[in-house]
Structure formats: structure tokens, C-alpha cells
Amino acid sequence: MTEEAFECKMCGHCCEGKGGIVMTEKDQKRLAEHLEISVEELIEKYTEHRGGKLHLITKEDNYCFFFKEGCDVHPGRPDVCRAWPYFRGNLIDEISWQMIQEDCAGVNPKAGHAEFVRQGKQYLRDEDLLRYDSDSSPNALISDD
Numbered sequence: 001m002t003e004e005a006f007e008c009k010m011c012g013h014c015c016e017g018k019g020g021i022v023m024t025e026k027d028q029k030r031l032a033e034h035l036e037i038s039v040e041e042l043i044e045k046y047t048e049h050r051g052g053k054l055h056l057i058t059k060e061d062n063y064c065f066f067f068k069e070g071c072d073v074h075p076g077r078p079d080v081c082r083a084w085p086y087f088r089g090n091l092i093d094e095i096s097w098q099m100i101q102e103d104c105a106g107v108n109p110k111a112g113h114a115e116f117v118r119q120g121k122q123y124l125r126d127e128d129l130l131r132y133d134s135d136s137s138p139n140a141l142i143s144d145d
């Protein structure tokens with residue numbers, strides 16, 4: 001039986017930290033629709049510009065503004081949240097894949113890196129997460145190859 005390469009354990013670790021959640025235009029539209037507010041209001045209230053890109057803000061505890069018990073905006077969450085842990089670096093580099101296992105309990109070491117890559121690419125394709133725009137996309141996402 002094929003091992004599942006990843007299954008989220010809802011620990012919230014990946015929702016902690018400043019600056020990780022870059023918002024593309026697609027992300028802004030989807031999250032604004034989910035919150036039933038305008039894109040302008042979303043940008044004003046919940047984002048900040050850093051390094052030329054738009055980021056979701058964090059709370060004082062350093063977690064994403066929308067992290068409560070889990071993701072409070074799950075259906076409207078940005079592509080970078082949808083793509084984790086299948087980030088470019090973790091797909092092309094086995095050492096990165098090994099290292100993220102310390103932080104992300106959802107990554108299954110028993111599946112092996114090759115299977116992680118296979119399932120990850122399939123997932124990214126199915127979820128339409130492979131289109132990479134260097135101006136607005138998070139660097140972590142991979143282009144289709």
C-alpha cells in the first residue's frame with residue numbers, strides 16, 4: 001500500500017511567523033470574497049507591503065492574523081497555505097524535505113522523498129497551484145515542468 005506523503009495534523013506551526021504569507025491578486029480576491037468585504041478593505045485591514053510583495057499581517061503572538069484554533073478562513077486561504085508543504089525547495093531537495101519533518105508533523109517520513117514529490121506534484125496540479133508569477137507569487141511555489 002502506498003503511504004500518504006502528507007496529512008495535516010492541525011498543529012498550526014506553519015501559521016506562525018512574520019512575512020511568509022504572500023498574497024497574489026487571486027488570493028486577495030478569494031479571501032475578500034470569503035470575508036464578504038472588498039479587496040480594498042482586505043488590503044487596508046489585513047495586509048502589509050514588505051519586500052515588494054503583499055503579506056498577511058500577524059498578531060502579537062506572531063501567528064497569522066487568521067489563526068485561531070486552526071485556520072479561521074480555511075476555504076479562502078491563500079495559495080501558499082494551500083501549497084505547503086509541497087514547496088519548490090522541498091520537492092527538489094531531499095535534505096529540505098528531511099528538515100521540514102522537524103516542524104511539520106504532517107509530513108510522513110515513511111513515504112520517502114520520491115513519493116512526496118510524486119504526490120506533491122499531483123496535488124499542486126489538481127489544485128491549480130503550479131502557475132508561477134515572479135512579480136506576485138511566493139518564491140516557494142514551483143512552476144510546472
Ligand code: SF4
Pocket residue numbers: 007008009010011012013014015084085103104105106107
Ligand atoms: S505544520 Fe504541518 S501538520 Fe502542522 S498545521 Fe502546518 S501543515 Fe499541518
Ligand code: SF4
Pocket residue numbers: 014015016021056064065066067068070071072073074077078081
Ligand atoms: S491564512 Fe490560514 S492557513 Fe494561512 S497562515 Fe493564516 S491561518 Fe494559517
